[in-house]
Amino acid sequence: MIPSDALPIVSPEALGKFAPDPAEALIGLSVNDPRVPTPSFLIEDGKLEKNLERARARARELGVAFRPHLKTHKSIVIARRQMTSPEGPATVSTLSEARYFAANGVRDLIYAVGIAPQKLAEVARIRSLGVDLKIILDSEEAAKAVSDFCREHQTEIPVLLEVDVDGHRSGLPPECDELIDAAKALQGGAKLAGVLTHAGDSYECKTIEAIEAAAEGERAGIVQAAGRLRAAGFEVPIVSVGSSPTLMHSKSEAGVTEIRAGVCALFDLFMTNLGVCESEDIAGSVLATVIGRQTKKNQLILDSGFLAMSRDRGTSRQKRDFGYGLVCDALGTPLDGGRIILTGTNQEHGILTLPADSACRLDDFPLGTRLRILPNHACPTAAPYKYMLLVKNGIIIDVLEHVRGWD
């Protein structure tokens, strides 16, 4: 071990000297320009816009408010294009997202992960800065904790009760006694703002009919929960549902006030397998470079490893397993009619194995060739990048900062 008094002193000058060029210098460059670093996360502007409008149009057709979940991209520029007003409504998955979007003018937020008592002080602080940040919980125990906190700190925090409509993860069943008990426990401190559910099991559907049924189950369950609370004398202003598959295929949201959805802003291969989108709709991708070749194994080595692609292998349990992603040329056209996938990853290495009967050959890809990989799952793939590059016709038109991590 090196004693700490032997450490060299690092000056801000040293740090500055080694810093890369500002990312804004990338605007106007082609994705094939050597100055564009790889791996980079790209978003196709036209596809993004089409996806955003499709989601909003679905909410309009269903006659409910649209509260997009911002966790997929975590970018204020995209959020502003996605939300129905610059102030929201919107949904977040972390308090760091809440802080970031609030600092950028979003005023109507639901933090849609069950609250831990220790996070209430930060929720109250964000609320004190003029943001209507609402929280969710799914037990009488949590409701009491929030109510106690509010009384102790002489503040009021609006709470949605999380309802479980499909046994997916968290929430109280709509028919259970604890739903009413939790609402009662909120009284005298916190404020019941509504009910919320997420039909997470819609991600496991095999047919569109099954997604339609999941949407109806989501609607019926939340409406039942709201009805029971109202019958018990509670006001339930917000009745919130949502998942990308059910938003896309719901036939009615009668009794619902708002719908949430996240991944449908970018879509991904998992959603393609579900039948919710086509691969041409996928707006997010990873730009990568060929860095090696293994002739005997008919493999290319790329600089898109598992940090760049994520370890998500969700498509392995679906009708088509896309490995670590579908490989396209730099402009986004799938190679060999969509037959080429990233077959393996290490931390900073991606492995592309050409099928023996592929129309592509290793010689088609000299070192330095740029490729674009469509991800299994947009959310974990976009998450580690410092910025995302908005692209139109192969040219970078904007550099989008976004939230990373939990700080």
Place this chain on the structure above:
Amino acid sequence: MIPSDALPIVSPEALGKFAPDPAEALIGLSVNDPRVPTPSFLIEDGKLEKNLERARARARELGVAFRPHLKTHKSIVIARRQMTSPEGPATVSTLSEARYFAANGVRDLIYAVGIAPQKLAEVARIRSLGVDLKIILDSEEAAKAVSDFCREHQTEIPVLLEVDVDGHRSGLPPECDELIDAAKALQGGAKLAGVLTHAGDSYECKTIEAIEAAAEGERAGIVQAAGRLRAAGFEVPIVSVGSSPTLMHSKSEAGVTEIRAGVCALFDLFMTNLGVCESEDIAGSVLATVIGRQTKKNQLILDSGFLAMSRDRGTSRQKRDFGYGLVCDALGTPLDGGRIILTGTNQEHGILTLPADSACRLDDFPLGTRLRILPNHACPTAAPYKYMLLVKNGIIIDVLEHVRGWD
């Protein structure tokens, strides 16, 4: 879509107002203090020190230099405790790591991912700032590209030829003609600095004997490659091998000059399954909070989802499948004798299913209980955090910044 001229103007004041407290304020707090956010990535100081010393001791025993791979933690504070001098040697997996460690005084670096021609300008820039950054490649085509670049820019870049000893991923077989051709192609521009290999297939070994054999295969292959190059008239100053399993179990590194290893600084459940460490040696973990409970399913919901844990499921193909991680109490003792694992994850939700016959019961974990989860794979788990918390006896003693992403 909201027209861009309707956007609210965000002031630096707004951003500052919403910022969380500086992370340094966490120093001195207990991991059970509500002010310590969850999820957080913790590193146990004592275990880290033991692991670092064990790796250095192995290199000393083997009589070779130790060039730690910094990609696991990406932190200069840990690097300084790990390296044999503040200037290195060390290994990095991205140019962003190279910049960061160079800015912090590390002068002897290998960027151990096959070089793409487009990255040479940045390599040359970093070298021009006084850093001996070496690169690797595994083809005559790449060697020519580097040589051409060096001639054109009147600079010299030291290159190690990557050798494939086990068919794991990339590299040239030690016996192939292209190894000599690549060395020849470097002449007149670049500079041959040595040969390098990584026995990546040691991660698939089922017994310690198999790891010992992998280590000997790694050594024999790289020595053969160096010997053939020397016989062809080339100087080969660096003969570099390494992987954490082979470092731990190599019996001889005769003919090798240096050994690299990364994950053995922190270890993880994958390494435990390999037999390379015990679960008590695992220094990195995720601090999480209980945020919900599903009584019928005997499940707790935590705030450690797949962004916090990573989607890495490497242990699913090993002797024990740890799900998304092994669950411990907040101080790091595995619950129920090591029987409790994180069984599922969504983006910000972790699901812990208690076995029916567990000694633990849901009531033992009120909302807000803090738990610590040992990860399958340290590298992707640590990667997304802005900082890592160094912990001793349950108290945070330092906040470690590190590199994230590729910028």
